């Protein structure tokens with residue numbers, strides 16, 4: 173059965189910057205300024221319906237799609253596909269904006285399987301803003317799911333199918349550092365079960381274990397390497413000795429002893445964040461040079477230049493702030509970024525294909 177459809181040329185013109193060579197308006201190789209008639213298109217009926225809806229629905233009806241109760245995901249995904257295929261830019265922008273609107277955390281209205289469908293659609297069509305937002309929404313979803321009702325095995329398989337190496341790294345990392353609440357002690361044994369991880373495939377379990385060993389080794393070596401590091405001097409820095417002293421204190425054996433020297437569940441990123449936001453006790457006890465300006469300390473008004481730890485003036489609901497001089501802070505930020513950028517390598521091995 174075939175469906176004969178006619179679309180007004182001016183409707184298409186409104187949706188595209190150029191209709192030259194567009195299969196929607198070509199008949200027998202000739203561009204014609206008349207409705208589509210004898211030209212047979214291979215699109216799915218649903219996709220063509222979505223196109224007609226977007227071209228002819230009154231604005232108040234299309235605007236209703238921003239309302240979660242009225243949102244028709246399949247129709248908008250079909251519209252995205254057909255407008256992408258025929259380069260109808262304004263319709264594709266409309267479909268993309270709608271999908272981004274319903275995906276964006278923290279107010280994501282799509283269900284997890286819908287987010288997975290959107291991510292697949294976005295990657296296969298190289299829709300970068302949509303890829304970013306769908307990925308963020310999925311990661312946020314699993315962060316809000318400590319007991320593992322979302323299938324991590326399925327998500328990892330999806331990331332693998334789509335060639336999203338970095339996402340795979342993030343998913344494995346999340347599985348590794350998942351909350352203690354998801355572990356179960358085996359009765360009358362010293363061992364634990366990890367019910368969430370039991371759904372992983374054999375290959376995924378072995379990848380997880382490889383990542384665990386690699387991150388463990390990284391963390392064991394990191395403090396020693398950091399202690400030997402000379403912090404790079406920024407051009408704006410007036411007293412670099414302070415930067416180096418802060419850095420050395422942050423990584424000293426004593427400071428690491430004060431903190432959790434071993435990050436719970438090997439959550440190294442959380443441990444680095446703690447270093448970034450918690451000033452070592454040794455620095456709080458030792459007055460700094462009066463000309464050392466730090467953002468984490470506030471001199472008491474009209475008394476002396478002796479620095480006062482910020483904890484003396486707790487602010488209600490204050491978020492922990494970075495405390496190092498910009499040189500040390502940059503060094504630490506670079507270190508965190510390098511770990512984030514290469515997180516997948518811990519689980520999946522070297523990114524460089526072997527010769």
Ligand SMILES: [Zn+2]
Pocket residue numbers: 404405406409410411412413415416497499500
């Ligand atoms: Zn400096």
